[in-house]
Amino acid sequence: MSSPKLYSLSSPHEPRASSPPKAALPALSPPDPALAKDLAHAEDYDQVFRVVRRAVRSVLGRERPGLGLALSDLPNGVGAYWPVTGNLIVLNDALLRTMRGMASSLEEYNAFTYVLLAHEYLHSLGYLDETAVREVTARVTRGAFGAEHLATHLAEGDLWRRYPFLRFSRGGDGRKLRLVRGFDRETTSNYIR
Ligand SMILES: [Zn+2]
Numbered sequence: 001m002s003s004p005k006l007y008s009l010s011s012p013h014e015p016r017a018s019s020p021p022k023a024a025l026p027a028l029s030p031p032d033p034a035l036a037k038d039l040a041h042a043e044d045y046d047q048v049f050r051v052v053r054r055a056v057r058s059v060l061g062r063e064r065p066g067l068g069l070a071l072s073d074l075p076n077g078v079g080a081y082w083p084v085t086g087n088l089i090v091l092n093d094a095l096l097r098t099m100r101g102m103a104s105s106l107e108e109y110n111a112f113t114y115v116l117l118a119h120e121y122l123h124s125l126g127y128l129d130e131t132a133v134r135e136v137t138a139r140v141t142r143g144a145f146g147a148e149h150l151a152t153h154l155a156e157g158d159l160w161r162r163y164p165f166l167r168f169s170r171g172g173d174g175r176k177l178r179l180v181r182g183f184d185r186e187t188t189s190n191y192i193r
Contacts (some may be wrong), residue, residue: 007123007133008081009116011160025139031146032058039114039151040107045069045091045180048110052118055144056125060136064125069180071096073172079159082120084128089120090177098169111151115141115159 035055042048049069057063071093074081080091096113103109119137127133134155141155153162160166 006081006083007120007128007130009079009119009159011077011079011158011166028059028139028143031142031144031149035144036146036149039110039145042110045113045117048113049117049121052114052121055118055140056121059140059143060125062125064121067121067124070177071180072174072177073170074174076167076169076171077160078171078174080116080120082123084123089117089124090174091116092169092171093178094169094171095166098166099163102163102165108150111149111154112159112163114151115154118155 032054035051035058038054039048039051042051046069049067053063066087068088070088070090072090073094074090074092076095078092079095080089082089091113099112100109103112115137118140119133122133122136122140127136138152138155141149141152145151
C-alpha cells in the first residue's frame with residue numbers, strides 16, 4: 001500500500017513556469033477590523049483557527065466543519081501538512097517553538113500560525129495545487145486583513161525566506177503526533193459531546 005499523499009506548506013517554493021491563465025476574480029470587500037483584532041489577541045490554536053475559518057467564509061463564502069489539529073515535530077522545511085481526505089491538520093511543533101522564541105510579539109506569532117493553518121485549511125477545501133493554494137491563501141488574507149497587514153505579507157511571501165532561522169529548528173521525523181484537544185470546538189460541539 002502506498003503512503004497517503006500529503007499536502008504540505010513547505011519550502012522552497014518556486015512558482016511553476018507555466019501557470020494556467022487566471023480567470024478574472026471579483027473585487028475584494030473591505031477588510032474586517034474584527035478579524036485583525038481577534039487574530040492579534042488569539043491565545044491558542046483554536047482561536048487562530050476560528051479566525052482562519054471566518055476569513056475564508058467572509059472572502060470565499062466557503063466552509064468545512066469538523067477538522068482536527070495535531071502537533072508533530074516535522075522536518076525544518078515543512079510548516080504543516082494535511083493528508084488528502086484526512087480530517088486532521090498537522091502543524092510542525094518544532095517550527096512553532098522556534099517562531100515562539102523569535103517572534104517580536106504575539107501578533108507576529110499568531111500571523112505566522114494563521115498562514116500555516118489557512119494554507120492547510122484551503123487545501124482541505126479542495127485547492128490541491130500548491131501554486132493555486134498559495135494564491136488563494138494570499139487572496140483570502142488580503143481580503144480579510146488588508147494589503148498592509150503582516151499576515152498578508154507572510155501569505156504573499158515565503159516564510160523561510162522571511163524567517164531564515166526556521167531552518168535551524170530542531171525538527172523531527174513526524175512519527176509522533178499529539179492531538180490538540182478543543183481544536184475546532186466551534187463547529188464540532190454541535191454534534192460531539
Ligand atoms: Zn501546500
